[in-house]
Amino acid sequence: GAGVSQSPSNKVTEKGKDVELRCDPISGHTALYWYRQSLGQGLEFLIYFQGNSAPDKSGLPSDRFSAERTGGSVSTLTIQRTQQEDSAVYLCASSFRQALQGDTQYFGPGTRLTVL
Amino acid sequence: AQKVTQAQTEISVVEKEDVTLDCVYETRDTTYYLFWYKQPPSGELVFLIRRNSFDEQNEISGRYSWNFQKSTSSFNFTITASQVVDSAVYFCALSVTNTGNQFYFGTGTSLTVIP
Numbered sequence: 001g002a003g004v005s006q007s008p009s010n011k012v013t014e015k016g017k018d019v020e021l022r023c024d025p026i027s028g029h030t031a032l033y034w035y036r037q038s039l040g041q042g043l044e045f046l047i048y049f050q051g052n053s054a055p056d057k058s059g060l061p062s063d064r065f066s067a068e069r070t071g072g073s074v075s076t077l078t079i080q081r082t083q084q085e086d087s088a089v090y091l092c093a094s095s096f097r098q099a100l101q102g103d104t105q106y107f108g109p110g111t112r113l114t115v116l
Numbered sequence: 117a118q119k120v121t122q123a124q125t126e127i128s129v130v131e132k133e134d135v136t137l138d139c140v141y142e143t144r145d146t147t148y149y150l151f152w153y154k155q156p157p158s159g160e161l162v163f164l165i166r167r168n169s170f171d172e173q174n175e176i177s178g179r180y181s182w183n184f185q186k187s188t189s190s191f192n193f194t195i196t197a198s199q200v201v202d203s204a205v206y207f208c209a210l211s212v213t214n215t216g217n218q219f220y221f222g223t224g225t226s227l228t229v230i231p
Contacts, residue, residue, distance in 0.1 A: 012199065024126070032218075033218075035221075041223060042207065042221040042223040042224055043209075043219070043221040044208065045219065045220070047219060056218075093161075102211050102213075105219060106163060107160060107161035108162075108221070109159060109160045110159055110160070
């Protein structure tokens with residue numbers, strides 16, 4: 001079946017602009033996760049959704065970052081007033097069961113964001 | 117606090133050699149899960165294995181094997197008879213019971229297999 005998809009695959013923007021990154025999880029997966037991978041770094045957890053709710057937003061780096069999920073499916077990560085330090089690959093993952101710790105996460109191909 | 121350490125930043129081996137990638141984790145939870153993912157040059161993370169804290173049996177899948185030792189908090193990954201297609205960045209990750217399945221990733225080990 002189809003895996004996790006993300007769009008756009010690449011995004012180049014100017015400092016100060018807003019960007020929206022989209023994630024479409026595997027059909028039937030109830031949990032969705034966002035991570036950020038900076039050049040040469042590991043993956044930094046940003047936020048997760050159980051259904052449409054985000055129980056913990058403490059991983060978001062600043063109040064310029066927000067995310068939502070509608071219909072228990074597609075999620076959008078929005079970065080307002082982008083800064084150069086926001087340049088990274090943003091990865092989305094989904095897992096089948098809701099709030100079951102240890103459930104395998106399946107990752108999308110990522111969106112490479114470059115802020116000039 | 118949870119932490120995963122992959123001390124090997126880069127490894128190079130010649131094709132057909134065996135290679136072991138180290139992963140050391142820290143957690144005070146008694147129930148946790150450990151994962152390995154492969155990130156080839158294309159960039160997409162590929163799931164390799166999931167192991168829970170109550171199952172210390174080693175696992176073998178083809179040329180891949182995993183050695184889980186709670187006594188040393190390690191979950192090492194061995195590739196036998198390495199191939200060029202094994203060249204990738206490998207990440208070890210930890211999930212604990214109290215943080216909503218948030219994964220804690222190591223910084224990855226970049227493996228290059230030289231033909």
